[in-house]
Amino acid sequence: MAEKVVLIDGNSIAYRAFFALPLLNNDKGVYTNAVYGFTTMLLKILEEDKPDHLLVAFDAGKTTFRHSTYTEYKGGRQKTPPELSEQFPVLKELLEAFGIPFYQLDQYEADDIIGTLATKADAKEYDVKVISGDKDLLQLVSERTKVTLTKKGITNVDTYDPAFLQEKIGIRPDQVIDLKALMGDSSDNIPGVPGVGEKTAVKLLKQFDKLENLYDNLEDVSGKKLKEKLETNRDEAFMSKQLVTIEREAPIEIDLSDIAYQGYESQKVQNVFRELGFQSLVSRVSQGEDEDEPAVSEEFEPVNFEVITELKEELITGHEALVVEMLQENYHHSPIVGISIVNKEKSYFITIENARESSVFHSWAENPSKEKWVFDAKRTHVALRHHGITLEGVTFDMLLASYLINPSENNHDIPAIAHRLDERAVKYDEEVYGKGAKMKLPDNNNVMYEHVVRKTEILYRLKEKMEKQLKDNEQHQLFTDLEMPLTLILGEMEYCGVKVDVERLKDMKADLQQRLDQVKSEIYELAGEEFNLNSPKQLGPILFEKLDLPVIKKTKTGYSTSADVLEQLEDQHEVVAKILLYRQLGKLQSTYIEGLLKVVDEKSNKIHTRFNQALTQTGRLSSIEPNLQNIPIRLEEGRKIRQAFVPSKEDWVIFASDYSQIELRVLAHIAQDKKLIEAFKEGRDIHTQTASEVFDVEHDEVTANMRRQAKAVNFGIVYGISDYGLSQSLGITRKEAKLFIEKYLDSYPGVKQYMDESIQNAKRLGYVSTFMNRRRYLPDITSRNFNQRSFAERTAMNTPIQGSAADIIKKAMIDLDERLRKEKMQAQMLLQVHDELILEAPKSEVEKLAEVVADVMEHTIELDVPLKVDHSYGPTWYDAK
Known part of the structure; x- marks a missing residue:
């Protein structure tokens, strides 16, 4: 069998994939739709074609040798959307993981690289497959070289050999350049002969065979107008033929031996897939590996601890580390398998049954003067509440400390934190319990006891070191005054x-x-x-x-x-x-x-959602099992689901209060833009204000559509939205979107300055901060990788706004909890949904509650613009909106 060569037009396929799929982001905000589409096509090629030689060719730049012939070559093309440009470096990283060679050559296009290699392979009697979306490559078709062209998207394709080309278009491969010379190509700004389309061009080639023969026998062309067009545009036709002719002897520095393909390392590709968020593709490259097998771990020196049946007062010092161990993530339904207590004197393990029956344990746990350092105070609080124990006196939460110090890390369990801080003598939980469906307690109880105690000892040892890190980062106040008080409030909301x-x-x-x-x-x-x-x-x-x-x-x-x-x-x-x-x-x-x-x-008949406090890099809360922040409300049928959420007591109501345009108000304050500040101070509608500025009309002349478009600009601009992104969301041209953005930035110069300074400060410091000094580190802000740097720049602009808005509503929750206690009100917080707080309260308290909530939420922090809160209430959550 002949060797198989596959040559892929990288730019063309990526472009097709980008426009065929909706914009996708991975969890880091990196655009991935073009890469995903390209990858699915690549996997299909590897599985079905099993190539012996493989290359992805890319265009090297905007200028090629063809521009010396015609300076306007490809001159009509719109600028590549940044959302696509950013994906080319990622695509190349993916190709490297697959071990697939890629190549580009200054002054030449991908077509020329493909044409040169295809010609060499054809001469060696190899079977060649060219994959592109560009019909110019049909000139390479031969008995051995087939060209697969995408029609729509990247999965709907036609594969051309000489017979199919004749059947489909009615020409031979060598006539493709003559066809293009006559009909031109608007996408590449190739003029051809105006007024000559594909049908006319094919008809002329059937009669005259070649462009040269046509012009040698112009008098035989039927139709006076057609003859005049051909005569008038003779030079353009021959120039067009020159432009579309693929160079088959480009001075490339690679040969077929350089693009031999040996296959890929499964693990390397899986790692890239996981990083990109392509979880659905991992199994296609896993090659039967058992991912559930726990890693082999070294054994450590045993720890000294005592298993106790009764906690005695003399065992307590007032500075204890406490770990309440549960296997399942959902602690509302997961049993506690044991409790470990560590202090400077000794380490202990006690079962939940013994702890629950111990009066000493109860009095110690519920004594606020007995200081406790825990991992995940909210989880611990809720789990113990289910056993009738109220945890007080928590002064340190290892999970929250780690989250503030390393907000970009995904794993904040004790072993992961320990390993980051060079404490290696602890196994990961899955090494002890297994994971997924295989998770279970070890057959030997002592293995579990020792593992829990070992984690607790690490918590005890690392507490001081982590507190120092928080202080060094100027985040200790954020930890003690915001996140720590909030976690117990959230815990009580979850429990209720x-x-x-x-x-x-x-x-x-x-x-x-x-x-x-x-x-x-x-x-x-x-x-x-x-x-x-x-x-x-x-x-x-x-x-x-x-x-x-x-x-x-x-x-x-x-x-x-x-x-x-x-x-x-x-x-x-x-x-x-x-x-x-x-x-x-x-x-x-x-x-x-x-x-x-x-x-x-x-x-x-209650739902106990769980709030994720240590997940998002902006500091926003999210909820799971179920996600009550994500009930779809665009459809009326979706909104009606909220009718099922009701007060827990008779003659009570559901009360909802949300911040009005909090992120735009934060932007006005941070950017110190005079027009924005003035608009909010005067209570003007900010979207009408922006529409008035952008469309240059009076406020009363702003139409509903103008306001809708201005709203998209207001919310999109500061998050680094591009002209392409705005054009997609508004259904307008990129040119119009670009003009919108330019007018917006002209109208609000403070915003433009803020955007520029955010990026510069991030480059200088390596991170950005919120009002309350929550940090987000941006190591890619100076990256040479365009995609990573662009995402970091967008993040530098939006994190201080989103993060500060998150800090504000968190502080409002703490202030409101304190105020409700002070006023001795019965109202209770139930949920936080983005910029909104949901409470339940007796009908008799509603009037006072409206005053209290507005007062707290609007004054929890003082900005240069007023914070504004809207409220409503009713017998259900649906009626409260």
Whole structure:
């Protein structure tokens, strides 16, 4: 068998992938859609073609040798969106992980590199496959060289050999350059002969064979107008032929032997996939590895500890490290497997049963004067509350300290923290318990006892070192005054939970099923037949064969019917909007209504969500199991899910209070922009104000659409949104979006200055800070990698704003908790959802609560612009909005 050579046009495929897929970000905010699309295509090539030689060719720059012939070559092209440009370095890192060579050459295009190598391979009688989205490469087609062209996206392709080229277009491979010479190419700004399209060009080539022969026999061309066009544009036609001709002898410094492909190291590729967030692709390169196998770990010197059945007062010093061990992450339902207490005298282990029965343990745990250092105070507080023990006197939380010191780290468990601080004598939890479905207690209890004590001893030893780090970073006050008090408030909110009307949820489920059945019937009627709506294999042929909708992209199994495909087809046929609605309603039913019913506590009819306090790099809280911050409210059916959240007592109401445009107010304060500050001080609508500035009209002349566009600019500009990103969100041209951004920055010069200074300060310090000195480190701010540097620059601009807004609402929660206690009010905080606090309160307290909440939230911190709070209340969370 002949050796196989695969040559990929890197720029063309990345470009196609970028526009075929919606903008995707990984958890670090790096754009990845082009890389993801390219990767799926690459995996398919490796699996199906199994190439012996492989190369990805890239364009080296904007200027090529063709520009000396025609300076306007490719002159009409729009600037590459930065969201795509940023992905090329990432793509090259991915290729390196795969061990795939890539190459570019100054003054030459990827086409010329491919053409040169394809010609060499063809001469050696190798089988060549060229992959691109550029029809120019069809001139390389031969009996041995096939060219695969993307049609729509990157999965819908045609593969050309000489016979298919003849069938599809009606020309030979050597006539491709003559075809292009006549019809031109607007994408590359190649003039050709104006007025001559593909059909006319093919007809002329069938009659005259070549461009030269055509012009030698111009008098034989039928049609006076066509003859005149050809005569007038003779020079342009021959110049166009020269421009489109691929150079097959480019001075490349690589040969076929340099692009021999030996395959890839699975682990290396998996690591890159995980970093990029391509979890769904990991299994395709795992090659049967068992990821559940715990790592082999060295054994350590045993620790000295005592297993006690009864805690005695003389064992307590008043400065204890405490670890309450649970295997499962969800501590509302996970049993405590043991408790370890460590002080300067000794280390102890006690079972939860013995601790619960011990009056000494209760009095020690609940004594605020007995200082305790813990790991994850919130988790510990909630777990002990479930056993009737209220934890007081917590002065240090190792999890929160680690989070503030290293906000970009994903793992903040005790062994991970210890290893970062050069304390190696501890195993990771999965080495002791296993992980996932294999997680269990070790057969020998002493193994577990020792592991828990070892972690507690490390906590005891590292407390002072971590506190020093916080002080050195000027973050000790943030730790003691904000995060520590907040964690116990959140713990109490989690323990109390939110009451749910289960019957109402069940009624919603039934109503939603009726609505789903109705929409399904409407879809069947529009489609003219019944089929399985949840099966892409059945839906695809209905849409793309029976209803003849344009095919956007294909998968291995047939037509793609993904959400992004359907959204592009929504205006083509009314059935598409119905299918999208059906999917949205289905997700509401399965993910939210059924999901909520699964986590309702059977005894109390309450939901106990868990707040993540040590997760986001901006300091924002998130919630899980269930995520109550993410209930979709754009659809009315989604909003109605909030009707199921009710007060826990009769004659009480749900009370909601949220900050109005807090991030824009923070921006005005940080940027010290006079116009923004003035607008907020005077209570003007900031989106109308921006629309007035950008569109140069009076306030009363601002239309609803102008205000909508200004709102997108207001919220997008400071987060580094590009003209491409803004054009996508507003459905306008990039030129219009670019003009918007320029006018905005002209109107608010303070914002422009803030953006520039944020980046410069981040480069100087290596991090950015919030009002309360929460840090986010940006090691990539000076990176040579364009993609990483660009993301770091966007982060430098938005983190001080998002992070300061998060700090403000956290401080408001602490101040409000203190104020409610001081006023002896019964109202309780239930949830925090972004910039909003949800409480429950007796109806008799509502009037006073409105005053108290507004006073606290609006004055929790003083800015140069007023903070404004809106509130509402009602019998359900739905009615409180």
